[in-house]
């Protein structure tokens with residue numbers, strides 16, 4: 358049994374088909390990349406997988422359990438956590454307090470949640486900034502906090518939506534190292550990213566969306582030479 362099985366998943370916004378009849382699996386221990394041009398439907402897929410919006414049709418099965426209709430916090434409790442492309446921590450709460458929100462998922466006791474949050478902040482290299490307010494963070498700190506908040510809930514399947522977007526090369530290297538380390542420790546990841554360097558380096562397998570439809574699936578090597586993918590990214594004439 359696959360860890361995650363998505364069958365015939367679709368989402369319409371009025372007449373707009375954001376995701377159309379998408380079927381794929383994620384196996385335990387994998388890093389799967391989800392790519393596609395702007396507006397292809399990647400974040401909409403994450404919104405459905407994490408319970409933020411319901412699918413129009415189709416089914417999401419995680420560890421043998423149907424996830425459709427569950428609330429985000431229930432999905433998080435089952436072990437699936439996502440990060441947000443547009444990072445929005447609580448501005449008047451500290452880095453530590455923001456991270457504790459994630460930690461409370463498995464540690465209802467404040468002392469335990471705080472310990473878990475501090476431990477997580479070390480992993481994302483934010484422990485020195487634990488007392489800084491959400492609204493005072495740099496982009497790099499925001500990106501790290503976003504991953505930290507998600508990690509604090511101890512997911513088995515982590516959905517990362519453009520975790521490295523906007524960062525400098527050396528900062529991206531740090532995130533690559535962290536993702537590889539998490540994967541080695543047993544975490545399964547589904548990652549959305551525009552940076553080909555990140556996707557090609559990390560993914561065991563890549564799924565390509567274009568206008569809501571899955572147009573290709575394969576290893577990084579296969580995807581980089583796939584005619585439909587090149588066309589989606591470069592246009593027909595190039």
Ligand SMILES: Nc1ncnc2c1ncn2[C@@H]1O[C@H](COP(=O)(O)OP(=O)(O)OP(=O)(O)O)[C@@H](O)[C@H]1O
Pocket residue numbers: 370373374375393394395396397398399400401402442
């Ligand atoms: N809540 C919404 N209401 C209406 N339309 C939406 C909504 N969310 C997404 N869309 C539309 O659905 C399509 C897919 O959007 P989505 O954000 O999933 O794309 P994406 O692949 O994540 O793009 P990007 O790479 O720019 O982040 C777009 O046309 C978008 O405008």
Ligand SMILES: [Mg+2]
Pocket residue numbers: 399400401442
């Ligand atoms: Mg998006």
